[in-house]
Amino acid sequence: MDGYVDTLLRGDPATQSANSSPADARGEVTRLFVQSFRNGGDLKAADREYAAKVVAARTGLSQQDADKRVNDVVTQIKADAEAVRKASASLAFWITASLLLGAFCASLAATEGGGLRDGTWKRRR
Numbered sequence: 001m002d003g004y005v006d007t008l009l010r011g012d013p014a015t016q017s018a019n020s021s022p023a024d025a026r027g028e029v030t031r032l033f034v035q036s037f038r039n040g041g042d043l044k045a046a047d048r049e050y051a052a053k054v055v056a057a058r059t060g061l062s063q064q065d066a067d068k069r070v071n072d073v074v075t076q077i078k079a080d081a082e083a084v085r086k087a088s089a090s091l092a093f094w095i096t097a098s099l100l101l102g103a104f105c106a107s108l109a110a111t112e113g114g115g116l117r118d119g120t121w122k123r124r125r
Helices: 002-009 022-037 045-059 063-118
Strands: none
Touching: 022 045, 022 063, 045 063
16 A cells, blocks of 8 residues: 555655655655566556656756666666576476475385385395
8 A cells, every 4th residue: 555655645856855754765666666566567657757756866866867777777676586586486396306306205215114014025134
């Protein structure tokens, strides 16, 4: 709900800089990015423009430099998310393989142990 409320109360970042703390703007931009990228999406044009205005107001950069910085960060987020996705897929594969190997070893050991218990295995002397 915070993202929706932020959208409702969104104003001009240049005039808000004197009235709000940096933590408020940081929290709002964080919620904006989390909501936008949660399901593999992208920033909407209006959200991207607003984020650039906040960056420009907070850092003193020109609007063009702030737009470039936002675009660079969005590109980095996408690259990092893709790397995490690949690592998670690889981890899931290897965990599954190790569980299957463990299950095979456990069944083999249970078969041998049951045979020893029942005396059906040849005993070595």
